[in-house]
Amino acid sequence: xLTLAAKKTAKTTLTVLERIADNDQSxxxxxxxxxxxxxxxxxxxxxxxxxxAEELTMTIFTDIWKFAxxxxxxxMKEEVFVGMITRRRVKGKAEPKKMDIAPDNKFYQxxxxxxxxxxx
Numbered sequence: 001x002l003t004l005a006a007k008k009t010a011k012t013t014l015t016v017l018e019r020i021a022d023n024d025q026s027x028x029x030x031x032x033x034x035x036x037x038x039x040x041x042x043x044x045x046x047x048x049x050x051x052x053a054e055e056l057t058m059t060i061f062t063d064i065w066k067f068a069x070x071x072x073x074x075x076m077k078e079e080v081f082v083g084m085i086t087r088r089r090v091k092g093k094a095e096p097k098k099m100d101i102a103p104d105n106k107f108y109q110x111x112x113x114x115x116x117x118x119x120x
Contacts, residue, residue: 015078017071020064031064035082046090060089 016034019027039060040053047053063085071081 015071015073017064017068017078017081018073020068021071028065032061035064035079039082039086042086042090056089060086063089 014022014024016027016031020031036057040057043056043060044050044053047056064082067085071078
């Protein structure tokens with residue numbers, strides 16, 4: 001069993017993401033302080049409104065909490081890991097939604113005709 005001093009020393013040597021993965025509640029606030037402004041600015045840049053940016057920011061932080069256990073300092077810096085999650089979430093938001101287009105749809109038919117013949 002670790003003494004209180006040993007626990008404090010161990011807590012300070014872990015990264016924020018490692019502490020989040022270890023269910024350290026104080027690490028959550030520290031993660032928001034450390035990465036929050038950057039994540040917010042990226043979310044705001046790629047969102048149509050402040051509300052959308054807030055939603056995107058919360059989604060990114062949720063992903064950080066969800067995937068913190070995958071972070072390994074030996075592979076990459078914490079900022080890189082957070083950046084990857086942010087980029088993936090922003091990219092996923094920016095990609096057009098896949099549409100279910102039925103073969104009897106007029107747009108679908110004209111697109112198929114154009115792609116085969118080069119004319120609409």
